[in-house]
Amino acid sequence: MKKHxxxxxxxxxxxxxxxxxxxxCSFDEERAKDVLQLVYLKILEGKAVYKEKSQVKTWLFSVIRYTAYEELRKGNKNSSLDQLPDIAYEDDLPENDSHEALLQALPDRQKEVLLMVFYHDMTLEQCAEVMQLHIGTVRTHYDRGKKRLKDWIEKTRIEK
Known part of the structure; x- marks a missing residue:
C-alpha cells in the first residue's frame, strides 16, 4: 500500500x-488521543496492514478498538478491588439521564454496536467485522441495546 x-x-x-x-476509551479525551496516536503509528510503521478484505473505515475502526483495549488492559493490570466499578444491574437507571450517560451504562458490546450504527453510519455487517463477531450476535446486541435504552428513556419520562 502506498504511503501517500x-x-x-x-x-x-x-x-x-x-x-x-x-x-x-469511555469518552476520556486524553486516552482517546493517545490511542489514536498509537493507531497511526501502528499503521504508518506497517504493524497494522490493510489487506483490502473490508472497507478502509471498518479496518481502521477495528485497529482503534483493539488498540484501545490493549491500552486499557495495560492500565488495569494492578488495579485493586477498591478501583473496580460498581456492578450495574439490568434494571438500574443511570444517575444522569443524558445520552452519554445512558450509552455508558449499557454493556460494552451493546454500547459499541449502537455507537457504530447510530453515530458512525455503519451497517450491522460492518459492526460484525469490526468486533469480529457473527452477524447474529451483533443483531442480538443491537436489539437488546435499543430495547434497554428505550426502557430507560420511558422510565425517566415517567419519573419526571
Missing part, C-alpha cells in the same frame, strides 16, 4: 476515527 494513499485516507477519516477512539 494511506496518509490521505487517514486524514479523511480522522474526525470519525477520533470520535470512535473517544467512545472506545
Amino acid at each position: 494513499w494511506l496518509e490521505t485516507i487517514l486524514k479523511e477519516l480522522h474526525s470519525e476515527a477520533y470520535h470512535w477512539s473517544r467512545q472506545c
Whole structure:
C-alpha cells in the first residue's frame, strides 16, 4: 500500500476515527488521543496492514478498538478491588439521564454496536467485522441495546 494513499485516507477519516477512539476509551479525551496516536503509528510503521478484505473505515475502526483495549488492559493490570466499578444491574437507571450517560451504562458490546450504527453510519455487517463477531450476535446486541435504552428513556419520562 502506498504511503501517500494511506496518509490521505487517514486524514479523511480522522474526525470519525477520533470520535470512535473517544467512545472506545469511555469518552476520556486524553486516552482517546493517545490511542489514536498509537493507531497511526501502528499503521504508518506497517504493524497494522490493510489487506483490502473490508472497507478502509471498518479496518481502521477495528485497529482503534483493539488498540484501545490493549491500552486499557495495560492500565488495569494492578488495579485493586477498591478501583473496580460498581456492578450495574439490568434494571438500574443511570444517575444522569443524558445520552452519554445512558450509552455508558449499557454493556460494552451493546454500547459499541449502537455507537457504530447510530453515530458512525455503519451497517450491522460492518459492526460484525469490526468486533469480529457473527452477524447474529451483533443483531442480538443491537436489539437488546435499543430495547434497554428505550426502557430507560420511558422510565425517566415517567419519573419526571
